[in-house]
Amino acid sequence: MASQSISAILEHIASAGKAYENNEPGSKEALIDQSRALIASLEIPSEFLQRTFWAEPALSAIIRLAVDVKLFQYLEDAGEAGICANVLSEKTGVDVVLLQRLARHLVAMYIISFHHGTFHATPLSNSLARENYQHSISFCYDAARPSFNGFPSFFQRTQYKSPPLGSLSGPFQEAHKSQLPFFEWLVATPPHLQYFDSFMSVYRAGKPNWFDPGFYPVTERLIDGFDASKQGVLLVDVGGGKGHDVAAFVAQHTCSQQQQQQQHLPGRVVLQDREPVIASVMAAAKANELPFEAQAHDFFTPQPIKGARAYLLHSILHDWSDEDGIKILENLVPALQRDYSRVLLNEIVVSEEKPTLAVTSMDLMMLAHFAVRERTEAEWKGILEKAGLRIVNIYTYPGVAESLIEAELA
Ligand SMILES: C[S@@+](CC[C@H](N)C(=O)[O-])C[C@H]1O[C@@H](n2cnc3c(N)ncnc32)[C@H](O)[C@@H]1O
Structure with a gap:
């Protein structure tokens, strides 16, 4: 520019x-x-x-x-x-x-x-002053900032070479004198997991969600053609954290359905994450008050919910190297129903021409904590192809860093 x-x-x-x-x-x-x-x-x-x-x-x-x-x-x-x-x-x-x-x-x-x-x-x-932001401040200051502070000495030592993608000796490990991957470190060093989950629940608050009007056409692409027989699953949020996305999705779509005199979403909505995260979601809410189902699932193992209309991976693959990203998708692919199931990647698609601060700062967060990077459209295409998927369309919204990449079985 x-x-x-x-x-x-x-x-x-x-x-x-x-x-x-x-x-x-x-x-x-x-x-x-x-x-x-x-x-x-x-x-x-x-x-x-x-x-x-x-x-x-x-x-x-x-x-x-x-x-x-x-x-x-x-x-x-x-x-x-x-x-x-x-x-x-x-x-x-x-x-x-x-x-x-x-x-x-x-x-x-x-x-x-x-x-x-x-x-x-x-x-x-x-x-x-709200609890979620107080936790986010603690996460950003105590966990994230030391990784950035160490950039000059870290990269001097690596002779200014990028760490191998997904490396376990990146700036984060050096700053925290740990050999653990980021997510394992969060669990091992309370209360960082709680703080990080709070941070994830608010860091994009106030920005349009992928399912808001004018972004991804949910009715046209998910609800129309949804097979409600056999108590079908409409949406699985894979690695959905505390469930902020699915809670907002259910609230929005239950409400718009009510205007049409219907009381419920057409299908089940399921949150999946690691066991400690799901345990904290269940502990925070009486199970019967959750507006969605919650299930512990490691996304490096085969997806247990078969034939859902859509599987959402929001800010998941950007945490991982190409190799690991392909493994995550390969564990999802056998669950997909051809010409029906959609894979929704809510991720940054980097523009070479006009990178925004939201994109470059997230890219540097990824470098600091996971030794990985945000990806261009061509890079997304490559990863999806290797896992047996193809991009159907990419949806964007002005002022929102993350796009919605819709993919399906190739
Ligand atoms: C960057 S956060 C994204 C959370 C949520 N999708 C969002 O966009 O706000 C990554 C999520 O992946 C989860 N995660 C990490 N490793 C996982 C694994 N092996 N299986 C399932 N979830 C995992 C983390 O617990 C965390 O909730």
Whole structure:
């Protein structure tokens, strides 16, 4: 991408602003992107250094500390009246001078506000006070950030070679002095599994889901032609984590069916994940309250649910090398019914021309934690072909990093 002049960026911001006022999909992301371009064009190097190496590391460190002392919760509890530094200091246990310095940086970075002598919550800080986001902050700071911090020395040691795909001696293992693969490390070092599952449940919250209107046509591609005989399965979410995707899918489709005077989804919806994840899902909800079925299943073993209408793998294959990805798909293939079952990969498809921050930062997360990479369309095609599948179509939505790749038996 060629760099733009400041006036060109301002013009883009103006037109993205109009699109935003008209609620056009992708306009918010375009505004944020152009605002970043504006900062990059305006900042002189000293300002760039100050923001990148002081302000932003200090911000994330303060936010991590805020989790421990419940800073955002106390600000939320204070409501519109706000809270003065002395009271906030008493509640958090942070001495008042230190508290003021930390909170001032949060004000300068627009995370909270200060007026009439009191600190105030913002919609953002109130969201960060929720348990899922508190866990996500801990995961990002404690588990992910050390892997990035170690990049320079790690790659100096490897003489700037990419680690072999799926390597068990990547930046993550070096940072955490472990030889375990990422997912095994999460289980072995509580509470990281819980924090990671929370992170997965919110890191794309607020973005359209693959099943939302205008993205993947669920009625046309899944519900029409669904075989409801023998209590058929409509959707299996393979490696679905805590079930946030299936819960939202069921909520949305049960609701739209009710408008048509029907009470239920046309078929069963099943969440699958590793045993400890399913155990925590079951423990968190009384089993009969779950809006979907839950089943422990290792996706490196044959898929036990045969002939479902669709098998969803959301952000699964990107965690694995090509070889392992092909193994996961090969374990799914025997369960597929020809001309009926669909495989849905909800994954990033990397564009060489216009990589977005959402795509490049996820690609670097993959490099840091799994020594793997996000894939281009040609790479997806290659993996699917090797497992005996073919791409039917790729669906995208403006401003959403992940596409929906629909595949079927070749
Ligand atoms: C990146 S998360 C994706 C979770 C969810 N699909 C989403 O997009 O939010 C990867 C998921 O794969 C699960 N997983 C890892 N290894 C697995 C295995 N061998 N069998 C089944 N699930 C596994 C993890 O527990 C985790 O929930």
